[in-house]
Each structure stands twice: as structure tokens, then as C-alpha cells.
Amino acid sequence: MDPYDVEGGAINVRFLQADSTRANFLIQNFDLATANALRRVMLAEIPTLAIDVVEVFDNTSVLADEFICHRLGLIPLNAKNVDEALLYSRDCECDGYCENCSVTLTLNARCTSDGVMKVYARDLVVSGGRPNDEIGTPVIKDPEGLGSVIVKLNKGQSVHMKCIAKKGIAKEHAKWAPSAAIGFEYDPNNKLRHLDYWYEEDPKKEWPVDETNANIDGVPQEGEAFDYDAAPTRFFFDVETVGGMEPDTIVQQGIRVLQQKLANVIQELQGGEDIDMGGFGGQSPQMNGGGYGDPTAGSFSAYGGNASVWGGGATPYGATPYGQQPPSNW
């Protein structure tokens, strides 16, 4: 029996590494199309926060206004709970921006000494209200606590700008991407022959495999018969955050966003028939879907319990065919 798959046929997750910046895990008994959809959603469709509008009051530096504005947009900002805490600016009732749909940061620096002064991301200060006391703070990971350089100033030069950070998704602009890169792999030993590499002499030498993943997936036996019906079931993910969100939040948000997408489709397909509320909870405002009995799921995370994207707990999904997963001691 497969030592990595202790739960038989149920979809399950195993971690190889989990810390504040990376989640390296594998999903088992899953299917390729869904795994890839999840990967794509995590790359491009999770809402985060980034500077979108800049009012330039003063810029006597050597860089042009739009050059600096572009650099400001790319600075990762803490995106704690943006999903619920902020509205999309376009959905907000306000004119332009307000505290419900944006976080305002101010950059104000002047060089008064001889020599070059660097302006860092830490010099961006949140001004005005924000929904929680972490959102909008620039992500600073270096030991000196400086962050990335925005601009260099010489004596007498100054910059003064008001930056409006808004919620958005990476499909609109890559500055909203929550993850730096997502490693994705299946069938590391190429047992399914989905790949046919070009090689000079020996493909084993010229195409090194990821040893860890390859061992987990099982090294093929010499002379093993080829299974024409085999489909991939084990997927290796390596999610690395840019810093604005915890890596687990990225994955959980990805799942939510994908479920929301599918929920929209289901709702639309249902629309034509007469609406039978027996099927789904429809638009029920009831949060914290009571249908799920798993206490661990309820206590998790920033997005308000385990309310399903359907809103209602009385969905047919409450009882999945897989039942509750016992906590594993792996």
C-alpha cells in the first residue's frame, strides 16, 4: 500500500513544508483539471491590496512621476482580510475612493544632507483610517526593516505623494498577485508519459527530476507494463507568498474563489427553471454553514468561519461522499 496515502480514496492533503512564507504540499486523489484550475485561480484571481492611484504633490527627484508611481504600485502591501474588509472601489458608493474601499498611504521625504538619500518602502505611512491595523502596511522582510528602495534623492530634492491602495485581482494587473510563484507538478517520474523530452544521449542524466517529489510518487519498476488508463491523482504544490497574505490564506482563498465561480454558474443554470430552494440554500444570509460538523473548519482563518460560498448551510454538500476526515497524525 502507498505509505503516503493513508486515507484510501478520499481527497487529502499532505504537507512537506509549512512556514510563514511557503506552503509545500501535495493533494492526493484529486484530478488534474481541478488542480490546474486551483493553480490558475491562486495565480490570478485572489483579491489583494496594491497602490492604484497616486497624487503627486511634489517630485523633484530625477525620476519621472509615472516612473515612481509604477514602482509604488509594485510594492507588496499587507492584505489581511481584504476579501471582507474592503469593497472593490468600483462597487463602492463613494466618488473615487473612501475608507470603505481603499487605504491611504503617504510618502513624504526630503533630502537635506550632502550625499544620496534612499527612500524605502518603510517610509510609506498609512494615513487615515483602515479596517484593521495590519492592512496596507508595506511588507518588509529584510533584517534591517527597510523594504525595497523607491527612489534616491540628492541634496535639496524631495518627493511628496498620496497613494491610494485599492483592492484588485492579478488578472487586472500583476501587482495584485498574492503569490510570488506557484510550483506545480504531477507524475515526477513521467510514468504516464504525458511528456516526451528531447535528449542528446540519456534522458535520465539530462532531465533531472525533483528527488523528493519523485520518491513520494513512487519510483517506477524496471520493465513495468504501461497502464494506458492511468490518470494522475497526486499533485505537488509549492505556494510562496509575496508577503501580503499567509500562504495558507492564499490556498484557502483560492478554493473559495473557485467555488464562488462555480456557484455563479450553477445559479445561472438554475435560473431558467423555476427556482426550487430545496436544492441549495440559495441566497440565505445564514453564515457559518451549519451543515458542516467539522469543528476544526469553523475555528479557522480570517474569512469568517466555514460559511460555504453558497451562504446557506443546508446544501447537499453538507454530507460529502467522503464523510468527515479524521485528523491524521502524519
Add this chain to the structure above:
Amino acid sequence: MNAPDRFELFLLGDDEKKVEEKDETRVPNTAVFTFNKEDHTLGNLISQRLHSYEYITFSAYKIPHPLFAKFELRVTTDGSITPRDAVKKCCEDVVADLEVLSRSFTTEWLGKRIINEGEQDRLNRERDL
């Protein structure tokens, strides 16, 4: 200058619907669904997933033009279920799978973090000795 706004990739237009269904009259039990403001993420997911149901005889998607954010999904069933219900069922099953995944992820993540922290504590204690 005249580049389309990038939010047009994912925001529905004023008179647009997410999914439009059109019956294919030349072939029985067949429909073509047009998904507006969606891409390969959903197209590949649904069309491939449909292959796993035995009542589906055909399912595939295409993006008619790369500059327009829409795809067409063509579904043929064996007649025991309408294409519309088949797609709906498929989506529901994916949502259920994702729910299981989400829960497993949560427990495993917490477990791994606890192990990591325990390990860290142990290392710290050993260093202090």
C-alpha cells in the same frame, strides 16, 4: 490608447449573462454553453470533469477568439440527462470536492505548523541548556 480596460476580462457587461445556453439542433441531446468573462480556468475544468460521467458522450470547449473573454462549451449526453443538468451536476461535484480539500488542508496545515513550532521550541531549549 484604445486598449480595452483590463477589467473587461472578468466583469460582465451590462446586458451580459454569465452563461448562455443554445441548443444544437443538428445533433440530439447537445447544447453549446457560452460562458462570458471566463477563461481556461473554468473551461478546462468543466469540460474535462464532464468526461468522468458515463452519460456524457461529448464535451469540449473552445475560446473562439483570444481577445474576447469568453469560451464555448459543447456538451452531448446520452439522453438520460439534459446537458444543462449535466453541467450543473458537474459544477456541484467540483464544489463538493473543493470543500473536502479545504477541510483537509486546514487540519494538515495546523498540524504541520504545530510540529514546526514544537521543533523550534525543542531546538531553543537545547540551545539554552
